[in-house]
Amino acid sequence: MMDAVKYLKIKNRMTKRCSRSRPSDCSQCVLDFDNNHYKITCEMFELQHPEEAVAAVEKWGEKHPETRMSDFLKKFPKAEVLKYGYDEYIDICPVYIDTTRNCPNGECKKCKLEYWNEEVEE
Numbered sequence: 001m002m003d004a005v006k007y008l009k010i011k012n013r014m015t016k017r018c019s020r021s022r023p024s025d026c027s028q029c030v031l032d033f034d035n036n037h038y039k040i041t042c043e044m045f046e047l048q049h050p051e052e053a054v055a056a057v058e059k060w061g062e063k064h065p066e067t068r069m070s071d072f073l074k075k076f077p078k079a080e081v082l083k084y085g086y087d088e089y090i091d092i093c094p095v096y097i098d099t100t101r102n103c104p105n106g107e108c109k110k111c112k113l114e115y116w117n118e119e120v121e122e
Contacts, residue, residue, distance in 0.1 A: 001051075002058050009122050010061035013070065030056040069116035084109050089116040 002010075015029055026032045031042035031053060038045060046053045069090055073079060082091050093108070094101045094115035104111055 001054055002061075006061075006122065007054055007057055011057050013066065014057065014060050014064070030060050065119040066122045067117050068120050071120055072116070084113060087113050087117065089113045 011031075015026070015031070026042070027034065029035065029042065031045055033039055033041060036042070036045045036049075036052075036056070038049065040048065069081070069088070072090060073081070080091050081088050089109070089112040091112070093103065094111060095103050098115075101115070
C-alpha cells in the first residue's frame with residue numbers, strides 16, 4: 001500500500017479540478033459520490049473505507065502518471081496547451097527546454113507530444 005505523502009500528492013493531482021463551489025467538476029474523480037460505490041461524500045468514503053480510497057487513488061495514479069507537462073503546468077498554469085486528437089501538449093519546442101534534445105525536421109507535433117507527455121518522478 002502506498003505511503004501517505006504519495007497518496008496526498010496523487011489525490012491532489014487527481015482532484016485539482018474539484019471544488020466545493022463547482023461539484024460537477026468532481027464527476028471524473030474516483031472518490032466522488034457517484035463513483036465510490038457507497039454513494040457517500042469523498043470525505044466520508046476516505047474515513048469509512050480508507051483502504052478502498054487508497055487503492056482507488058493508487059489505481060488512478062498508475063493510469064495517470066505524473067508527466068513533464070503536468071509538472072510544468074504546476075509552475076506555469078497559464079501555459080498554452082494544445083490538443084492533437086485526444087492528446088495534449090505544451091506548445092514549446094523541447095530543444096528550448098532541454099539542450100540535449102534534437103529536433104526532428106517536420107515532426108514538431110510528434111516531438112512535443114512525446115516530450116511533454118513523458119513520465120517523470122513525483
